[in-house]
Amino acid sequence: MDLGLTERVYVVSGGTRGLGFAVARALTAEGARVVVSGRDASSVAAAVAAFGESQATGVAADNADPATPERLVAAALDRWQRLDGALVNGGGPPLGSVLETADDIWRHSFESVFLGAVRTARVVAEHLNEDGSLAFVLSTSAQAVIPGLDVSNGLRPGLAMLTRTLATQLGGRGVRVNALLPGRITTERTGYIDAGNTASNTAAIPLGRAGEPIEFGRIAAFVLSPAASYLSGTAIPVDGGASA
Ligand SMILES: NC(=O)c1ccc[n+]([C@@H]2O[C@H](COP(=O)([O-])OP(=O)(O)OC[C@H]3O[C@@H](n4cnc5c(N)ncnc54)[C@H](OP(=O)(O)O)[C@@H]3O)[C@@H](O)[C@H]2O)c1
Numbered sequence: 001m002d003l004g005l006t007e008r009v010y011v012v013s014g015g016t017r018g019l020g021f022a023v024a025r026a027l028t029a030e031g032a033r034v035v036v037s038g039r040d041a042s043s044v045a046a047a048v049a050a051f052g053e054s055q056a057t058g059v060a061a062d063n064a065d066p067a068t069p070e071r072l073v074a075a076a077l078d079r080w081q082r083l084d085g086a087l088v089n090g091g092g093p094p095l096g097s098v099l100e101t102a103d104d105i106w107r108h109s110f111e112s113v114f115l116g117a118v119r120t121a122r123v124v125a126e127h128l129n130e131d132g133s134l135a136f137v138l139s140t141s142a143q144a145v146i147p148g149l150d151v152s153n154g155l156r157p158g159l160a161m162l163t164r165t166l167a168t169q170l171g172g173r174g175v176r177v178n179a180l181l182p183g184r185i186t187t188e189r190t191g192y193i194d195a196g197n198t199a200s201n202t203a204a205i206p207l208g209r210a211g212e213p214i215e216f217g218r219i220a221a222f223v224l225s226p227a228a229s230y231l232s233g234t235a236i237p238v239d240g241g242a243s244a
Pocket of ligand 1: 013014015016017018019020037038039040041043061062063064089090091092093112137138139140181182183184185186187188189190
């Protein structure tokens with residue numbers, strides 16, 4: 001199946017490592033071009049080198065910074081004069097319980113995880129037309145409690161509902177909006193979560209193992225591509241069946 005990604009241009013925020021990197025990998029393997037971002041400039045440079053400068057450019061930027069989305073869009077338009085969508089992604093919120101998480105952690109997580117995602121989608125959407133696609137990387141916490149990740153449990157369900165809201169508002173322009181809900185996919189983030197002793201039990205995953213980032217990357221690349229032309233307003237678990 002041809003995904004129709006050749007020469008399309010996507011912003012992949014948080015695209016320097018982990019799931020975002022894998023999505024950028026899958027997109028570029030199908031001939032798309034990507035603008036990858038992350039806070040650390042050397043990781044941005046390494047990611048661009050991994051994908052090749054003909055297919056990738058990078059911006060060192062923090063999702064919590066209100067100026068970031070405009071910088072990402074400008075990078076795409078300056079380089080390729082087009083923009084077809086975005087993987088709206090970044091670092092996850094810290095571990096912690098509702099009863100113990102201080103206001104400043106909630107505020108910072110909201111700025112980065114929640115408002116950062118909303119702003120990125122809003123600014124990218126201004127430039128999208130027919131066949132444009134936004135995919136938010138959320139978490140299975142959008143649908144069910146993950147013990148120990150209470151800030152995620154608080155923020156992700158709201159973003160999942162915003163995904164559906166945006167799908168209703170942008171559908172008339174032919175722009176699709178979906179959410180991806182990773183379960184347990186081995187990245188630096190899962191290392192951090194394991195260190196906090198809240199590792200999910202892989203025995204509870206019907207496929208019996210954690211996912212590999214590229215397994216997530218392929219699904220996200222399809223959702224972003226024109227091949228998924230009638231898919232919008234959904235939240236797709238990518239969790240080896242764990243939410244079944
Ligand atoms: N892996 C899983 O199993 C899993 C499960 C559920 C949900 N998720 C969610 O999926 C997202 C990606 O997870 P991951 O496992 O790929 O994490 P990761 O391995 O920690 O990678 C995060 C990426 O985002 C960038 N990033 C972090 N904070 C950022 C910020 N404020 N602004 C811009 N870029 C930022 C990082 O680069 P810098 O550090 O250089 O900024 C890196 O490129 C997270 O939101 C996570 O909560 C992951």
